Amino acid sequence: xxxxxxxxxxxxxxxxxxxxxxADTNERLWKLINPHGEHAxxxxxxxxxxxxxDGHIGYYCAGMNQNAKVVIHGQCGVGVAENMMxxxxxxxxxxxxxxxxxxxxxxxxxxxxxxxxxxISMKGIDIVVKGSVGAMSGFMAQSGSLVICGDAGANLGDxxxxxxxxxxxxVESLGAxxxxxxxxxxxxxxxxxxxxxxxxxxDASEFRRYGSARKLYNFHVxxxxxx
Amino acid sequence: MCGIVGLFLKNPxxxxxxxxxxxxMLIGMSERGPDSAGIAVYHSEVPEGxxxxxLFNADPHYHWRxxxxxxxxxxxxxxxxxxxxxxxxxxxxxxxxxxLAWLHANHPEIRIMGYGRLMxxxxxxxxxxxxxxxxxxxxxxGSHAIxxxxxATESAVTTEHSHPFTPAADMCLVHxxxxxxxxxxxxxxxxxxxxxxxxxxxxxxxxxxxxxxxEGASLQEAMEAGLADLDGFFTFTMGTKDGFAxxxxxxxxxxxxxxxxxxxxxxxxxxxxxxxxxxxxxxKIWEPAPATVYTWSLH
Numbered sequence: 001x002x003x004x005x006x007x008x009x010x011x012x013x014x015x016x017x018x019x020x021x022x023a024d025t026n027e028r029l030w031k032l033i034n035p036h037g038e039h040a041x042x043x044x045x046x047x048x049x050x051x052x053x054d055g056h057i058g059y060y061c062a063g064m065n066q067n068a069k070v071v072i073h074g075q076c077g078v079g080v081a082e083n084m085m086x087x088x089x090x091x092x093x094x095x096x097x098x099x100x101x102x103x104x105x106x107x108x109x110x111x112x113x114x115x116x117x118x119x120i121s122m123k124g125i126d127i128v129v130k131g132s133v134g135a136m137s138g139f140m141a142q143s144g145s146l147v148i149c150g151d152a153g154a155n156l157g158d159x160x161x162x163x164x165x166x167x168x169x170x171v172e173s174l175g176a177x178x179x180x181x182x183x184x185x186x187x188x189x190x191x192x193x194x195x196x197x198x199x200x201x202x203d204a205s206e207f208r209r210y211g212s213a214r215k216l217y218n219f220h221v222x223x224x225x226x227x
Numbered sequence: 228m229c230g231i232v233g234l235f236l237k238n239p240x241x242x243x244x245x246x247x248x249x250x251x252m253l254i255g256m257s258e259r260g261p262d263s264a265g266i267a268v269y270h271s272e273v274p275e276g277x278x279x280x281x282l283f284n285a286d287p288h289y290h291w292r293x294x295x296x297x298x299x300x301x302x303x304x305x306x307x308x309x310x311x312x313x314x315x316x317x318x319x320x321x322x323x324x325x326x327l328a329w330l331h332a333n334h335p336e337i338r339i340m341g342y343g344r345l346m347x348x349x350x351x352x353x354x355x356x357x358x359x360x361x362x363x364x365x366x367x368x369g370s371h372a373i374x375x376x377x378x379a380t381e382s383a384v385t386t387e388h389s390h391p392f393t394p395a396a397d398m399c400l401v402h403x404x405x406x407x408x409x410x411x412x413x414x415x416x417x418x419x420x421x422x423x424x425x426x427x428x429x430x431x432x433x434x435x436x437x438x439x440x441x442e443g444a445s446l447q448e449a450m451e452a453g454l455a456d457l458d459g460f461f462t463f464t465m466g467t468k469d470g471f472a473x474x475x476x477x478x479x480x481x482x483x484x485x486x487x488x489x490x491x492x493x494x495x496x497x498x499x500x501x502x503x504x505x506x507x508x509x510x511k512i513w514e515p516a517p518a519t520v521y522t523w524s525l526h
Contacts, residue, residue, distance in 0.1 A: 037255075037498035056498050056512065075512045077498055078482065096514045097479070115514040116479055135479075135517055153516075 002027055007034040011041060021047045037077065042070050045087070059096075062089045065106060078115075081108045084125055097134070100127045103144065109198040116153065119146040122163055128198035138165050139175065147194050149202050157210055165210040166191050168202060179213045229390075230256025230376040230496045231401050231483075233464040234504075235471035235523050238490040239370075241505075245270065246367035248504060252493070253355040253364070253374045255500030260376025262384045264358040265350035267391045267399040267466060270369025272345045278323035281340040281348045282315045282330075283386060291315040294334065301329055312361045314340065314349050323396060338387065343397030345468055350389040370525060373466045375401040387425055392433035394421075397468040400436060402429035403496060404460035404481045412456065432457060436465060446470045450520040462515075464494050469525040479517035486510045492523050 004014050014032065021027060030051045035041060039058040042051050045068035053061070056074035066085040075093035084103040091099075094112035101117070103125025110118075110127070116134035119127050124144045132150030139155075141163030151169035158175020164187065165178075174180075191204045232252040236242060246268065253264060273279045282291075295308035295317060305320040319326045323342045330337055341348030349362040355376045359365065375390035382388060391399035406412070409428035412435060417423070421434045435457065439449035446465075450472050453463075462481040465472040473494050475483055486493045486501050488510040495501050504510070515521055 036502035037500075039497075039499075055508070056502065058498055075498065077484075094513055096482075096484070113513070116517060134514075135477075 001029045001031055003031045003033060005033050006036065006038060006041075011038050015040070015043060018042060018049070018051065019044050019046065021049060023047060025049070035074075039077070042068075045070070048087070056093070065089060075112070080110075081106070081125070084108065094131070099129075100125050103127070105144075107194075107197060109200075113150065119144075119163070122146065126194055128194055128200060130198075130200050132169065135172075136175070138163060138178075141165070145190065145194060147191065147198075147207070149200060157212075159216060160210075160212045162212060164190070166207040167210065168207045171208075171210070174210065177213050177216045178210055181209045181211045183207070183209045228259055228378040228380060229403050230259030230500070231374070231403050231462065231464050231494065232256060232496070232500045233371070233373040233401075233466070233471060233473070233494040235371040235466075235492045236369075236490065237492065237523070241490055242370060243368045244505075245369045245372055246364045249367075249372040249374060250359045250365045251503050252495060252500040253359055253376060255502065256374075256376040256496060257355050259496055260378045261354055262379045263350065263352045263377045263386070263389050264355040264375065265348070265377075265386075265389045265391050265401075266359070266362070266364060266372060266374045267341060267346050267348045267393065268364070268367045268369050268372040269345045269397070269466065269468070270347065270367050270372075273318055275344070276322065277318060277320050277344065278326055278342060279344055279347065280317045280319070280323065280326060280330075280342040281346075282317055283313060283338040283340050283350075284315075284336060285313055285386075287313050289313070289315075291317075294337070297333075298326065298329060301333075302326070311349070311363065312351060314351075314362065316347055341391075341393035341399065343468070346393070346397045346399060346466070348391060348393055348399065350386045350391075352384055352386070370469075371466055371471055373399055373401055373464055388427055390429060391466075392427075392430050394430070394433040394437035395441065398433075398437055398440070398466065400429070400433040400463060400465045402432055403462045403483075404476070406432060406457055406459035406461065408458040428459070432461065432463065440467070446472050446522045446524070447520055450474045450522065454518055454520070462496070471523045473515055473521040475515055475517055475519070477518040479515075483515050484512065485515050485521065486512045 035055045037058040043063040048067040050069045058077040060079045062070040063082045069088045071090045081089040082101040084106045086106040088107045091110045095114045097115040100108040108127045110129045113131035114133045118133040118137040120139045128147040135153035138157040142161040145164045148167045152171045154172045155175035157178030295306040299306040307318040390401040406428040409431040462483045463474045
């Protein structure tokens with residue numbers, strides 16, 4: 001394991017080093033210590049390496065990730081794993097707002113709670129939250145799955161497209177065009193697989209599924225007065 | 228853009244270290260606010276019947292001793308003045324009301340940064356590290372402190388528009404965001420006897436809370452009323468003589484992080500400012516929920 005002390009090495013230097021690793025690199029296991037809430041840590045990784053961040057971290061950690069596994073042993077700021085393409089990001093503590101925003105693929109696991117707008121505009125990423133999520137989560141979520149083992153805040157799935165939302169706890173309220181939907185065997189299978197991959201021990205049958213009522217997809221003539 | 232920090236000590240044994248920790252927190256917000264910084268520190272209370280005022284004049288050679296002498300003569304009280312940069316801390320052996328009235332009537336060139344028996348307020352231009360060192364923040368003991376760093380994006384770098392706002396004795400407010408109904412609220416507050424010094428929306432929020440508290444509301448009640456009456460974006464941190472409060476609007480798009488353990492409660496716009504607090508590794512750290520009032524009290 002290669003250990004880098006962020007008190008001694010500038011973040012830009014370590015980010016460039018991680019981003020520049022060749023496909024056949026042997027430097028596959030990293031640990032970053034003393035992160036002290038730095039922003040944009042371990043962003044833009046492209047190789048299947050594993051990076052452990054030992055402490056609390058700031059905004060946009062592990063953003064745009066491809067192939068790498070990034071584990072944050074602490075709390076993280078706004079926009080963790082934003083626009084992730086593939087790979088895996090694990091947050092051992094709580095996450096702030098907009099976790100997994102616009103993510104295109106890969107798996108984001110948050111073992112604590114997530115703040116507001118978790119999975120906003122997600123486009124294929126799978127997000128599993130062991131705790132609860134804040135208001136406006138899954139806002140305009142396009143595809144992928146958002147699994148919430150705890151409760152969901154107000155306006156869950158507002159203006160949602162085709163992402164699938166699974167909630168075990170209470171939902172404070174559903175946003176515009178978001179409705180509860182029937183859990184089919186294929187959804188249950190998918191949910192089980194996601195919980196397994198996230199290493200979370202939860203009974204898939206206790207979850208309810210939410211998704212789009214598809215009423216906002218097309219213009220409706222009754223709404224003419226609004227224009 | 229701006230940065231907010233606040234530290235409230237629950238364990239009195241940490242009081243000698245207040246300034247040191249708040250300085251580190253303030254410097255942590257340098258990138259969110261490199262143009263100017265302001266701090267309100269609750270420390271070294273003056274005895275009952277006396278008052279403490281922090282005053283400002285841009286002229287570094289301003290004759291503060293002369294001012295204190297004239298005030299003492301006019302009110303027939305003992306005064307004590309201590310210059311720090313372009314600020315001065317004035318202690319008068321009488322309640323604050325006659326001092327404020329005399330200053331308003333005779334010295335319009337002086338700006339009153341804050342008053343009470345406990346709170347001292349310093350706001351100045353420059354990097355947070357420079358401002359903190361200019362006023363000796365690291366050496367200030369006390370129970371709690373609130374700071375603000377500013378990046379001027381829409382108006383000039385001046386001290387009068389800087390936070391914290393101090394609308395009442397030993398009370399201060401810092402605000403990240405913008406209010407949309409401040410004009411109406413200002414009119415409403417004027418009708419209820421509040422006077423304004425600037426056209427700033429944050430001053431409206433500060434005087435709104437001051438008004439609620441003066442009407443007998445608790446800190447919790449004042450903040451709850453604010454949720455109903457203030458429209459716009461805000462993350463507020465407020466200090467009173469013995470209280471500390473944090474409030475975010477219902478959308479909560481202005482950043483905030485809270486951390487708490489048995490010894491202290493800390494608030495900052497970003498975790499960077501909390502990273503060096505004692506025992507932060509084991510503190511509870513969370514993002515304050517939208518439209519939720521958080522308050523702490525020394526009693």
